[in-house]
Amino acid sequence: MMPAVFLIRRSRQRGVTLIEALVALMVMSFGMVALVTLMGNLRRSADVAKQRSEAVRLAQADLAQMRSFYTLEKPNPANPAEFDYENDVVSNAWGRTLADSNTTFAITRSVSELTAGGEIAARSVQVTVTWKDRAAKSTDGSQSLDLSTLVARVEPAFSGALSIAPPPGGIRQPQDRHPAIPAGAADLGNKTSAFRPSALANNVWVFSNVTGFVTQLCSIAPATALTLSNVAAAGCTSALGFLVSGTINFSTSNPANASAPEATALPLDMILTGGVYTVPRVDAHGAVVKDANGNVIMDPVTVPAPASSSYQCFDDAPSTSPVTQPFVNYSCVVFPAAAPVPTWSGSLQITGLNIGTTASDYRVCRYSADYNGNGNPFVDDRLVWDNYEHPATYANVTGSLPRQNFLVVKGDVSCPTAPAVNLYTGVFADYSTVQLQP
Numbered sequence: 001m002m003p004a005v006f007l008i009r010r011s012r013q014r015g016v017t018l019i020e021a022l023v024a025l026m027v028m029s030f031g032m033v034a035l036v037t038l039m040g041n042l043r044r045s046a047d048v049a050k051q052r053s054e055a056v057r058l059a060q061a062d063l064a065q066m067r068s069f070y071t072l073e074k075p076n077p078a079n080p081a082e083f084d085y086e087n088d089v090v091s092n093a094w095g096r097t098l099a100d101s102n103t104t105f106a107i108t109r110s111v112s113e114l115t116a117g118g119e120i121a122a123r124s125v126q127v128t129v130t131w132k133d134r135a136a137k138s139t140d141g142s143q144s145l146d147l148s149t150l151v152a153r154v155e156p157a158f159s160g161a162l163s164i165a166p167p168p169g170g171i172r173q174p175q176d177r178h179p180a181i182p183a184g185a186a187d188l189g190n191k192t193s194a195f196r197p198s199a200l201a202n203n204v205w206v207f208s209n210v211t212g213f214v215t216q217l218c219s220i221a222p223a224t225a226l227t228l229s230n231v232a233a234a235g236c237t238s239a240l241g242f243l244v245s246g247t248i249n250f251s252t253s254n255p256a257n258a259s260a261p262e263a264t265a266l267p268l269d270m271i272l273t274g275g276v277y278t279v280p281r282v283d284a285h286g287a288v289v290k291d292a293n294g295n296v297i298m299d300p301v302t303v304p305a306p307a308s309s310s311y312q313c314f315d316d317a318p319s320t321s322p323v324t325q326p327f328v329n330y331s332c333v334v335f336p337a338a339a340p341v342p343t344w345s346g347s348l349q350i351t352g353l354n355i356g357t358t359a360s361d362y363r364v365c366r367y368s369a370d371y372n373g374n375g376n377p378f379v380d381d382r383l384v385w386d387n388y389e390h391p392a393t394y395a396n397v398t399g400s401l402p403r404q405n406f407l408v409v410k411g412d413v414s415c416p417t418a419p420a421v422n423l424y425t426g427v428f429a430d431y432s433t434v435q436l437q438p
Contacts, residue, residue, distance in 0.1 A: 055129040178212030180400035197314035214241030241333040243400035256409040268352040274305040275347035275393030361411030365433035
């Protein structure tokens with residue numbers, strides 16, 4: 001019998017060797033280095049994001065400042081703190097450090113002019129902001145941002161109209177009708193108004209409240225009220241007419257007083273005559289033709305005297321003189337040519353006065369100036385105005401023209417001039433006049 005054999009099995013030893021510990025420590029070190037690098041990048045990115053936001057805010061603030069001018073050009077002398085277009089919308093450079101920022105921003109504004117018709121129409125403004133972030137090695141800055149815009153050369157007073165939505169058919173007076181319709185016209189309640197140009201005549205004109213055009217000619221006795229039923233019973237005839245109206249003032253002082261005329265009215269009448277106006281010469285392709293100096297060539301257009309049947313004029317001038325009446329109101333309706341577009345051209349003048357250049361004569365001046373500030377796109381002397389600005393000869397009129405005012409002065413006295421509108425100096429109306437007759 002064989003003896004029993006006992007096998008004793010050793011237990012396997014378990015644990016971590018030094019080499020394994022070192023390898024684990026090395027792997028952990030690489031991870032910690034990567035984590036620290038990631039945290040640094042995140043911190044730098046957060047700084048750059050904050051700095052970029054601050055740079056955008058600085059650029060936007062400067063562009064907003066460029067649009068905040070209160071006038072095109074302030075008078076001289078003027079308060080330097082006031083902001084205007086001509087002197088302040090210009091190139092500039094400066095630095096800025098914000099209270100809670102860790103860098104300094106360098107701001108550069110570059111301005112260039114955009115012209116149209118030889119005049120400045122707008123200015124292109126570009127604002128560049130540069131700064132140095134934490135990782136920047138260059139002293140010129142490692143980060144930059146550009147914002148650009150156009151700043152139009154438009155009188156700030158006109159910007160208020162952008163916030164008001166115009167009614168259908170254009171902007172109207174509080175009476176809800178076209179501004180060319182005389183204030184004394186009776187609203188008939190059917191989007192038309194009736195106007196009697198002379199209290200002594202049977203003539204009555206019916207206007208469209210929307211367009212301001214004369215649409216009917218009526219004959220109604222002066223004592224008859226202008227109501228819808230009376231106008232309908234009058235058997236009016238259809239017509240298309242454009243109103244020309246205004247006031248004639250008188251001044252016998254030397255120099256003449258255009259802003260507060262002191263003289264009384266004189267007997268007179270109004271007529272429509274021929275005249276001359278100029279237009280730019282164009283080639284076969286419709287482009288304007290210029291001379292060797294780059295000036296647009298202007299060609300004269302002669303307007304023949306219209307037929308007496310093509311217009312009607314009425315006024316409230318006195319029949320004799322002297323009187324206490326301070327001024328004369330007049331109203332004319334002109335019936336335009338039908339084709340291809342209803343228009344008329346001509347010169348409105350005063351008759352019944354001794355027109356001349358001596359002290360016993362009278363000189364007729366028209367209140368006229370560049371009221372809208374657009375000058376003229378073709379001529380530099382700016383003597384050619386838009387029709388509503390009361391030119392010497394109206395050219396291709398397509399609508400009614402109110403406020404076409406005159407000033408009658410002594411024949412040996414010049415037509416007075418006046419400063420242009422300037423809200424800063426308190427000039428709210430331009431009383432400039434230009435000689436019309438003789």
